[in-house]
Amino acid sequence: MxxxxxxxxxxxxxxxxxxxxxxxxxxxxxxxxxxxxxxxxxxxxxxxxxxxxxxxxxxxxxxxxxxxxxxxxxxxxxxxxxxxxxxxxxxxPVIGKCPHCSGDMLVGSRAFNCSNYGNQQAPCTFSIWRNIGGHQVTLAEAKEICEKGMTASELEMYREDGTIYHKRLGLSPDKLQVIKI
Ligand SMILES: [Zn+2]
Ligand SMILES: [Zn+2]
Incomplete structure (x- = not known):
């Protein structure tokens, strides 16, 4: 056949x-x-x-x-x-450069982490959780945050009470936190 x-x-x-x-x-x-x-x-x-x-x-x-x-x-x-x-x-596992220290951003099970996390001379704590507000952060979105400082579009996220809201994810001014914008 x-x-x-x-x-x-x-x-x-x-x-x-x-x-x-x-x-x-x-x-x-x-x-x-x-x-x-x-x-x-x-x-x-x-x-x-x-x-x-x-x-x-x-x-x-x-x-x-x-x-x-x-x-x-x-x-x-x-x-x-x-x-x-x-x-x-x-x-x-490298997805781009850390916006804070230019180290490599590596994908982990729970977050994208800076490769300089354990660096004795210049430690860096920048990371992007892979799930934020119930939204699974995609590779493209993580790259946008690192390269452009913000996601290109608003993402659907959820509150504890089950309501839906839409926000972009971007960098805090010190480029150490990911914040909802
Ligand atoms: Zn870094
Ligand atoms: Zn071919």
Missing amino acids: ETEKKIMGRCPLCGGNVVKTCKGYRCEHNIGEQPSCALNINAIIGNRKMEDNEIVRLLEERFLLLDGFASKEGKSFPTVIELTDDGTINMR
Whole structure:
């Protein structure tokens, strides 16, 4: 029986269709002895199985923040995966520069933290909680706070009593706190 090939999206390298295979996801031009395109993404990355909708987003956005990767010791961790220009996957926890001290901002399970947190000479306590007011802060929003000092749009958040409000997230004047604006 011939089954319809499931198309995940457009290949960012060559513009071809990316299809689901038994082992993962590959560009329709990644075939034969000398393929004209290198895109071939394994479904298992960092001991974690990729979902189809995550591949769709990765092809469009190129960077994706995901939880649930597993270390050899069985510890669960989040990271950012990047689909590079040569079709390989990079795993890197860095999302940008700390607006306070220019250290690296790293994604953790509960917050984005400055890499200089434990620096003896110049400690930095800047962090962005990953959940603020019930809103799950996205990679794009965390980058906006670090790079532009504020999210591009207002985000939906919730009070204890269940009511909804909308605020931007941005930096305090000393660039050490994330505040609702
Ligand atoms: Zn391709
Ligand atoms: Zn810092």
